[in-house]
Amino acid sequence: MSTYSGSCLCGAVHYTTAGPLRPVIACHCAQCRKSSGHHVAATSAPRESVRISGEVTWYASSVTAKRGFCDICGSNLFWDGAGANLSIFAGTLDGDPMLKLAGHIFCDDKGSYYEIVDDLPKAGGRDPAMTTMVLATKGTAMAGTT
Ligand SMILES: [Zn+2]
């Protein structure tokens, strides 16, 4: 089983997770835009498989979800909502995690200053078929939807 690791920019927060990880989904919602400065690209893993060291500050961005960041360097690391998985912002993973972008959600809320130019699936809002996609094992192709 593969182990993934990641950290914030300053290194105060580290995490590891034993694979598999979900293919990466981009979220263009207003909350992701505000918190990241652009849009979010996140993978996810079963919550209990993620080991976090260091101090993560959690911000309740809605009644059902919170966002985890490092309060030293400000890096956005996690999104935690209902469901069994913890979303992990893909840019915080170390090395080459061998993951691919697999789709876009909340495209109706995207910023006007860019276009989504790939041919991947695009949902106007939330799309559980994408976000609950079967987890991929490191180095293998993405699996289908549940
Ligand atoms: Zn940090």
Ligand SMILES: [Zn+2]
């Ligand atoms: Zn979002």
